[in-house]
Amino acid sequence: MNFTLDMKVGDNKPVDVKTTSNRGFTPQEIAKRCSDRLISVSDTASPLIRDQARAYKNQMEQVIARYMQEAIKSDRTTLYNLLKSQGHGDVAEIIRRL
Amino acid sequence: MAFSGNYMCTSFKQEILQGVHDFTASTGDSFKLALYTSSATLDASTTAYSVTNEASGTGYSAGGGALTNVTPTTSGTTAFTDFDDLTFSAATITARGALIYNDTAAGDPAVVVLDFGSDKTSTSGDFTIVFPTADSSNAIIRIA
Numbered sequence: 001m002n003f004t005l006d007m008k009v010g011d012n013k014p015v016d017v018k019t020t021s022n023r024g025f026t027p028q029e030i031a032k033r034c035s036d037r038l039i040s041v042s043d044t045a046s047p048l049i050r051d052q053a054r055a056y057k058n059q060m061e062q063v064i065a066r067y068m069q070e071a072i073k074s075d076r077t078t079l080y081n082l083l084k085s086q087g088h089g090d091v092a093e094i095i096r097r098l
Numbered sequence: 099m100a101f102s103g104n105y106m107c108t109s110f111k112q113e114i115l116q117g118v119h120d121f122t123a124s125t126g127d128s129f130k131l132a133l134y135t136s137s138a139t140l141d142a143s144t145t146a147y148s149v150t151n152e153a154s155g156t157g158y159s160a161g162g163g164a165l166t167n168v169t170p171t172t173s174g175t176t177a178f179t180d181f182d183d184l185t186f187s188a189a190t191i192t193a194r195g196a197l198i199y200n201d202t203a204a205g206d207p208a209v210v211v212l213d214f215g216s217d218k219t220s221t222s223g224d225f226t227i228v229f230p231t232a233d234s235s236n237a238i239i240r241i242a
Contacts, residue, residue, distance in 0.1 A: 006242040009106040009210045014230060014238055017214050020223030033228055040231040
């Protein structure tokens with residue numbers, strides 16, 4: 001008797017590449033990636049379960065995006081105060097208005 | 099010919115049996131992902147990281163970016179491991195593919211070759227490698 005180890009790297013498209021030009025990713029774009037990473041819904045799943053799973057995934061995506069926006073706003077407040085305390089009030093104001 | 103697909107490097111398969119690589123999070127080896135231009139010829143016979151035809155540009159340094167390992171796990175009879183997504187921020191880069199290699203082991207041995215399918219470009223933006231869902235059917239490295 002012998003044993004075979006079947007070692008695989010993703011068969012078709014193991015990684016995806018996302019790029020931006022002259023901007024960063026939006027919370028919605030990152031939330032989409034996040035939900036894709038968290039929840040994988042098989043195309044061959046029972047239609048009832050598949051539809052429920054996809055609806056849940058969409059809901060999760062919206063919640064993640066909302067909290068990401070909150071995190072960004074909060075981080076800008078931290079940056080605003082840091083810059084202001086370092087004597088960069090003009091730059092701090094730009095950050096606050098973003 | 100440049101990139102011709104995605105490969106688990108043959109030397110890596112041998113090194114797994116020799117116990118060269120440790121993918122355990124935090125305490126394991128450090129793995130990196132290096133980007134390459136379409137002129138690079140990387141395939142299953144690639145054995146180690148090389149600077150030849152490596153991508154360059156703002157926001158990218160030779161050697162590539164450090165990956166965050168996810169400790170290997172199992173599902174059914176399949177073992178798999180994963181990495182967190184990797185982003186080169188505020189970067190101006192064009193790359194056609196990548197090589198994941200072990201930055202801890204002597205000689206920077208190769209793990210997998212990734213073919214992006216076409217040139218991918220970021221201009222003063224983010225260049226992100228998105229890894230697949232970590233499960234027994236999709237994870238980046240699987241042993242069934």
